[in-house]
Amino acid sequence: MASNTNGNLTVFGQETEFDGVLDFTDNLVITGKFHGTIKATGDLEIDKSAVCDVDTISASSVIISGQVKGNVEAKNHIELCSGSNVKGDLTAAKLRIADNVEFEGKISMIEQSPDLDIFSVASDEFKKSLYLRSSEAH
Numbered sequence: 198m199a200s201n202t203n204g205n206l207t208v209f210g211q212e213t214e215f216d217g218v219l220d221f222t223d224n225l226v227i228t229g230k231f232h233g234t235i236k237a238t239g240d241l242e243i244d245k246s247a248v249c250d251v252d253t254i255s256a257s258s259v260i261i262s263g264q265v266k267g268n269v270e271a272k273n274h275i276e277l278c279s280g281s282n283v284k285g286d287l288t289a290a291k292l293r294i295a296d297n298v299e300f301e302g303k304i305s306m307i308e309q310s311p312d313l314d315i316f317s318v319a320s321d322e323f324k325k326s327l328y329l330r331s332s333e334a335h
Contacts, residue, residue, distance in 0.1 A: 211246050227263075245280060259289075268302075 205223040209215060213229035220236045228244040235241065237256035243249055243263045251267030259271045262278040267285045269275055274291035277283055282299040290307050294300065 243281075245278075251285075 206226065207221070207223060208226045209229050209231070211228045213227075214231075215229070216232045218234045218236070219225075219231070221239055222237070223239045224241070225237065225239065226242045226244055227247045227249060229247060231247070231249045231251065234252045235254040235256065237254075239256065240258045241254065241256040241260070243259070243261045243265055245262040247263035249263070249265045249267070251265065251269075253268045253270065254265070255270045257271065258273045258275070259269055260276045260278065261269070261281045261283055264282045265285065266283075269283070269285060269287050269289075271289040273289070274293065275287050275289040276293045277295060277298045277300060279295040279297045281295075284301045286303045286305065288305040288307060292304060292306070
């Protein structure tokens with residue numbers, strides 16, 4: 198599962214078929230069939246046995262080992278594991294694609310925001326964090 202170890206883990210079993218809008222805050226593993234839209238602040242894993250036909254998936258991090266048709270957005274990272282099949286556009290701060298992945302779509306990389314609340318820190322501290330982030334990228 199993805200790196201977020203806090204919170205609960207829910208598993209949709211292989212016999213589970215869900216159609217609609219799924220909105221969750223903890224971590225979820227789908228091993229069955231899903232059709233609809235997923236909006237999450239937690240992490241999502243699409244197991245190798247899962248088949249998802251979505252308008253969009255939006256989560257903190259997404260790991261895909263199964264089949265996904267639709268757009269996927271992740272605040273942190275998307276990982277396409279070996280054997281996965283993805284048809285849709287991907288948007289994430291970090292992306293990992295293993296060997297033996299079928300992918301059809303566009304990729305958009307987003308810049309992660311600094312890990313501080315800009316309204317609660319002194320302006321000098323905020324500027325320093327931006328400078329450190331920009332120097333790390335070069």
